[in-house]
Amino acid sequence: MYRLLQGDVGCGKTVVALYALLHTVAAGYQGVLMAPTEVLAEQHFLGISRLVSQLGVRVDLLTGALGKKEREQCLELLKSGTTDIMIGTHALLEEEVVFANLGLVIIDEQHRFGVQQRDILLSKAAAPDVLIMTATPIPRSLTLTVYGDLDLSVIDELPPGRKRVKSYFMPSSEKNRVYRFVRKELEAGRQAYVVCPLIEESDHLDVEAAVLRFQELKREFSDFNVALIHGRLKLQEKEGVMNAFRRGDVDLLVATSVIEVGIDVSNASIIVIEGVERFGLAQLHQLRGRVGRGSQESFCVLIGNPQTEEARERIKILVQNHDGFQVAEKDLALRGPGELLGKRQHGYSDFRVVDVFRDTSQFLKIKNIVKNLKSPGEELWEEIYFRFPSLVYGLKI
Structure with missing residues (x-):
């Protein structure tokens, strides 16, 4: 298996991952x-440990x-081999991390890892099954699904009662208006x-820094509890800070992109992203x-001054666009797919004739032909040539 599991935030990808892990352990x-x-x-770790505690895993x-x-x-x-399931961060990539019998590699929020980092983890087993999970595939991975290296599964449902988030852009000059609205939300409980985008002020980037912004908002919202979280804090x-926010003891949380993944607070109703032009789509x-x-x-x-x-x-x-897959497709068109067999994750494709957007339906047909051929080789090219002659030159290049 080499599969991309795409589903919007909160749809249940982790449950799917847990079932795959348990099948692996059982084998x-x-x-x-x-x-x-x-x-x-x-x-x-805490969630999975709790769920498998009675299984002897x-x-x-x-x-x-x-x-x-x-x-x-x-x-x-x-x-x-005593450990059945290992959960970790980039620390798993270090050389001294050795598995007894690794069968399944799952990479969560894969857009946060580089190509080489993913390859290092995969190299710790002879031929592991691979499940990549993301709410927004990076363009390179989305393109690989088209070319057949990745299979694709999509969870297209959300939990009952979940409402679509309304998204707006406001220029920096309208910032005061935005925070008047934030105050109304806080007053409503x-x-x-x-x-x-930054922890501290930089001489090179004219953007808001989280530390300075925290101090400003603490004064502006002095009648509410304001807290700060960023990557340099100890675990x-x-x-x-996050537990206080989950309990409702903190009303307004100022943060860097450390809150990008893994934070689930149902009472949070508004997110303001300053310096929006400094963030990627994913x-x-x-x-x-x-x-x-x-x-x-x-x-x-979204607040900013895009230049x-x-x-x-x-x-x-x-x-x-609100659907993660639509966002990824637009991102792919905007940034380009990068190198399919290299490390560059965006930019122009190394194909000269084939177009991953225009020819998607043809790729799927070709993929089915390949699966049905008993002896791939010259027969494969002959079959494709007779059915899709205009594509053969692009593919061979």
């Missing part, structure tokens, strides 16, 4: 799930936050996120998914 192999942040990896967690002694013990259990500090769609998790109406407000046509187009795509 006598180990499974691994790699997540991009310690917050998300820990959330997966051993689940362990490996992150950079582990002490030396804990880490050594964790690696020994993994190498000896809701919670809000404010996302900034315990991050968890403390990130923006993930951030938007932090709200709209309850039954109330929810909002995503380029591409930045303006990205914002337009997000405002007009």
Whole structure:
């Protein structure tokens, strides 16, 4: 298996992953799930451990936050085969991480990992099954599904009662108007996120910094509880802030993109993203998914001053499209698919004739022909040539 599982935030991809992991363990192999942040990896670990506690399945967690002694013990259990399911972050990519019998690799939120990082994890087994999960496939992965390297599964449903998040763009000059609306939401008993692209001020980038913005908003919303979370905080500090937000003790959470994945607070009804032109489409769609998790109406407000046509187009795509797969297709058209056999994840394709957008229906037909051929080779090219002569030259190039 080499499969991309696409489904919008909150649709249940993790449950599918757990079933795959349990099938792997039942067959006598180990499974691994790699997540991009310690917050998300820990959330997966706690949730999965709770669900399999009665099954006699051993689940362990490996992150950079582990002490030396804990880490050594964790690696020994993994190498000896005692660990059935390993959950972790980029720490899984290190050379000393050795599996006894790895059968399944699951990569969560795969747009947060580079091509080489994914390959390192895959190289820790002879021929593992691979499940990649994402709410917004990066263009390169979406293109690979067209060319047949990745199979595709889509979960196109959301939990009952889930409402679509209303998305708007406002120029920076309208910022005060936006925060008047945020105040109304807080007064109604809701919670809000404010996302900034940097932790501290930079001399090179004229964007809001989370630390400075936190201090400003703390003064502006002095009658509410305002908190700050970013990637440089220790794991315990991050968890403390997030638990306070989940309990409702924090009304307004100022953050960097560390909240992009793994945060589920049903009472949060609005997310404001400042310096929006500094974020990619996949990130923006993930951030938007932090709200709209309850039954109330929810909002995503994008604030910025986009200077380029591409930045303006990205914002337009997000405002007009709510489905993650549609966002990815538009992103693919905007950025290009990159190298199919290389490491570049965007830019012009190395194909000169074939067009991944125009010829999608033809690719699917060709894929079916290949599956039905008993002896691929010259017969394959003859079959394709007679049916689709205009495509053969593009494919051979």
